Amino acid sequence: MTKDLLLRVIGKLLIPFILLFALYVMFHGDYGPGGGFQAGVIFAAGIVFYALIFGMDNARKVMPDWLVEILLAAGVLLYIGVGLAGLLLGGNFLDYFVLDADPIHGQHRGIFWVELGVMITVCGVMLKIFYMFASRGRG
Amino acid sequence: MSLATHLPALQVVLPLLSAPLAVLLRHGGVAFVLVTAGAWAAFATAIGLWLQVGQLEQGAFISYPIGSWAPPWGIEYRVDRLTSLVLLLVSGMAALVLTASRASVEREIPRESHYLFYAMFGLCLAGLLGITITADAFNVFVFLEISSLSSYVLIALGRDRRALAAAYRYLIMGTIGATFIVIGIGFLYLMTGTLNLADMAARIGAIESSRPVLAALAFLTVGISLKLALFPLHQWLPNAYTYAPSVVTAFLAATATKVSVYVLIRFYFSVFGESLVFDKLPLPQIMLWLSLFAMFAASFTAIFQDNLKRLFAYSSVGQMGYITLGLSFDSVNGLAASIVHLFNHGIAKGALFLLIGGLVLGIAKPGSAPPTPSFDRLAGLAKRMPLTCLGIVIAGLSLIGVPGTAGFISKWYLILAALESGQPWLVGAVLLSSLLAIAYLWRFVEVAYLRSPAPGHEAGTEAPHSLLIPAWLLVAGTIWFGLDTSLSLGSALEAAGSLVRSGR
């Protein structure tokens, strides 16, 4: 944990906005530049920022290892789930057209859930990579 | 929704589903059950697809548009005879190897990472199946990387520290190969404006002599050759196979390089077309000579290895030489020999490495790290592990190509193709290189059957049934496909007939 007051104050101020920005990038991805991948990376960057300032132990309290692993699996499952939903509703695998009575709405709905899955997985993977490297001492 | 029409998607999705579930549940035993179930489900799907393709006429295929986006715009999954045969091989090997894996994994991999090990295995399987079934060029690259990245991890999990260096080396070589492939695909995409393989093939005719297309062919050839360990691009293979956990070696040796050969066949025969690959460029000669080098140099190196796993790893490089030799003839019989050998060699090598895993289990001392299967430890082992050793000998006979085993069928067709192409001296080369295979198999027979155990190495019990039964099923397979060739050879000839231009 760093003793630098300035960093800690700025960090505390900025981190909520970083996380919020990640959600904005995710939910606005339909209309502007963005999407699940970028959002996941930004969200993970927020947590990494927290870990750099307040130390790994505090970061592990916010985002424990088991949660990270669940995130990285849950996102993939959500993705596959959307694919299978298309299949169950009478279309092909990953068919978004059948997800709603209106096929265009269906496309919207499909890509939203898929991107959410991507965001969750990417966030999980980024944090997993960071934790793995950060928790190793210099041997 | 009828299940039968969705089999192509389920083929990849079912094993892919098992991987995140295994991570989610965080338990080694549960992960084993899940991923094994996923592999068996994939095998059942592959059988279903096999039956569906069997009802079609020759050259026809099943097409499945992912997301209902019609090809060539969307990603298409396409299953024809050849695809179906490779899917059967990959999923079947995965199912049997995974079923056999429990005891060996228990011994060779730290308990806390069991669930991650099985998750990686599931991903690797899904990637290999995806490469095979997809008809989209970029999708090939993505699935290739899924399977490659997970196989680097699987190899690095080996107990010996040299496994890490081997995995790193494989990562560098494999990534260079994959990047070459994606450069090749990029050139093709720039020139044709499409990623669908069939659409690419239709558009390539007009521009086939242009320089980017030739460059694409070169990049793809080198990239895929790295992946399939064509001599002299095989340097990553021996160490990777030697130091990986036994079940990983069994699975990768049986499937990974074989799927790369399949990709090569797809690009050569379905996209570029033979006239470009075989008539305008000196590729047949290059491939012929490289194959001969592989058959002799690698098999010769194999004879002098002291580690049984490394011995058969070198033998794999040599056997890949037979497969590429068949390709270089550009004839129905030559291609059929390649396809059949891909199938037969996959089964034989899977059985061999699985049984070597059994040997390692058998000679391991309780509480210590699993030993390397070097020859001094194997002396006189046939008395204590008769079933395991007999299995290795029978699967080894198939590598030599003894009549009555599957290997004979592939070599027979290779010889036929050599005679057809007017190069009878190649018959001698095939026979001579088989002698080398006899030499390295004899080393095992001599040590295991004729020598008495070295002092301090008398211990050894038969491998557990959970490993022996799947392994012996594979050994029985090498005999079965040597006697009844309707499945392997029949479909290989049919696939080769529809791939090689008509009338030849």
Added chain:
Amino acid sequence: MIEHFSYIVTVFLMIAGLYIVIARGNLIKKLVGLSIFQTSVYLLYLAPGKLLGGTAPILAPAYGVYSNPLPHVLILTAIVVGVATLALGLALAVRIREVYGTIEEDEILALDHRIEEAEEQGEERRA
């Protein structure tokens, strides 16, 4: 010359990256080279996908000329693959540093060679 500018950069990056992978013995430097090599492919796909004056593909009468979005999508995937490869490569390098105590390829080979010699001598003694 100037219209082939992007290709020249691509080829330069490609060759430079591959050269580093082959010529350097340091495991981290090799990974840097590998990343440069992969980056050249991103450029290979992206540069021809750009149309001068083209916009995003929006279906409206005001926009006539648009750039093909497909190369971008493909390269986004390739970048993800590149990140995963780099992370795995670095993780392996860290583990190799932990067990070998070095990340120089020639030193690792020498250490391996010593183990193999020791194994062989052990075998001879037993024989």
